[in-house]
Amino acid sequence: MNDMKELLRIAIQKSGRLQEGSLELLKESGLAISNGRDQLKTQARNFPVEILFLRDDDIPQYVEDRVADVGIVGENVLREKGRNNELVKRLDFAKCRLSIAVPKGAEYTGIKWLQGKNIATSYPNVVKQFLEQHQTDAGIHEISGSVEIAPGIGLADAICDIVSTGSTLLSNGLREVEVVMHSEAVLITGPALEGTKRDILDQLLFRMDAVNSAKNNKYILLNCPNDAIPKITTVIPGMNSPTIMPLNKPGWSSLHSVVNENDFWAKIDLLKACGAEGILVIPIEKMIA
Ligand code: ATP
Ligand code: ZN
Numbered sequence: 001m002n003d004m005k006e007l008l009r010i011a012i013q014k015s016g017r018l019q020e021g022s023l024e025l026l027k028e029s030g031l032a033i034s035n036g037r038d039q040l041k042t043q044a045r046n047f048p049v050e051i052l053f054l055r056d057d058d059i060p061q062y063v064e065d066r067v068a069d070v071g072i073v074g075e076n077v078l079r080e081k082g083r084n085n086e087l088v089k090r091l092d093f094a095k096c097r098l099s100i101a102v103p104k105g106a107e108y109t110g111i112k113w114l115q116g117k118n119i120a121t122s123y124p125n126v127v128k129q130f131l132e133q134h135q136t137d138a139g140i141h142e143i144s145g146s147v148e149i150a151p152g153i154g155l156a157d158a159i160c161d162i163v164s165t166g167s168t169l170l171s172n173g174l175r176e177v178e179v180v181m182h183s184e185a186v187l188i189t190g191p192a193l194e195g196t197k198r199d200i201l202d203q204l205l206f207r208m209d210a211v212n213s214a215k216n217n218k219y220i221l222l223n224c225p226n227d228a229i230p231k232i233t234t235v236i237p238g239m240n241s242p243t244i245m246p247l248n249k250p251g252w253s254s255l256h257s258v259v260n261e262n263d264f265w266a267k268i269d270l271l272k273a274c275g276a277e278g279i280l281v282i283p284i285e286k287m288i289a
Pocket of ligand 1: 016017018055057073074095096162163165183185
């Protein structure tokens with residue numbers, strides 16, 4: 001009977017920039033899965049989830065059609081496909097932007113420069129929306145790969161493509177002039193996921209939150225004079241309140257708390273100014289508030 005139980009089917013990219021991050025997130029969420037290099041699908045050994053390996057561009061459609069219940073794609077692909085999907089969670093990896101770039105020597109004066117020009121892109125719908133928003137009329141030339149060579153071979157006047165560092169643009173003699181959208185990996189579902197599948201997804205989301213909060217926070221231990229404890233507590237209040245333990249040295253304590261990665265260095269300076277010593281900072285594996 002056990003093998004009859006319902007599984008949540010999660011579609012992830014078969015190969016490419018999203019695959020590693022997607023698998024890593026699922027594994028850190030406690031799913032025992034074997035790497036699916038040549039597999040079409042695999043089942044987690046300890047959680048009611050099946051992973052389908054698909055081309056990322058097809059995932060929004062498969063999720064809408066319920067071939068998969070959940071998918072992980074770039075926000076850029078989600079927007080381009082415009083399927084009946086729901087964005088459930090931003091996943092904080094595969095961060096990039098979709099930008100318009102023009103030849104380095106072009107005298108770009110603003111979006112109106114694009115009026116009547118030709119733009120090569122793999123994201124025709126996103127570009128069309130962007131142009132409409134800015135009341136600019138330009139031709140869109142859809143190509144599926146190597147977009148950045150289009151201006152050089154006379155195929156287009158500008159391109160719209162994914163940029164992360166900009167080095168690909170530079171080596172093709174192009175210059176980024178407009179950011180059309182920012183993107184990161186996102187978790188999507190089809191319309192109204194319900195019942196057992198919804199319960200499994202909620203469990204998984206809970207785990208993903210624990211993984212992501214842990215990544216953004218550090219465990220911090222320090223020694224301080226007892227009279228500095230109130231001040232230090234206001235600097236690093238932790239999840240509820242810090243743990244205080246007496247040191248063998250009279251008048252001193254060891255204080256344990258949690259600190260956010262983003263304001264970590266600023267806080268270290270404040271703590272030192274309060275008289276903190278022997279500060280240790282340790283990664284957290286999972287964090288549940
Ligand atoms: P194909 O589908 O033909 O394999 P693709 O461009 O869709 O090509 P990838 O290059 O693997 O596939 O990109 C997948 C997603 O990863 C993109 O849609 C985007 O969201 C994100 N991405 C792409 N390039 C970068 C980058 N340089 N840095 C961060 N994220 C990126
Ligand atoms: Zn793709």
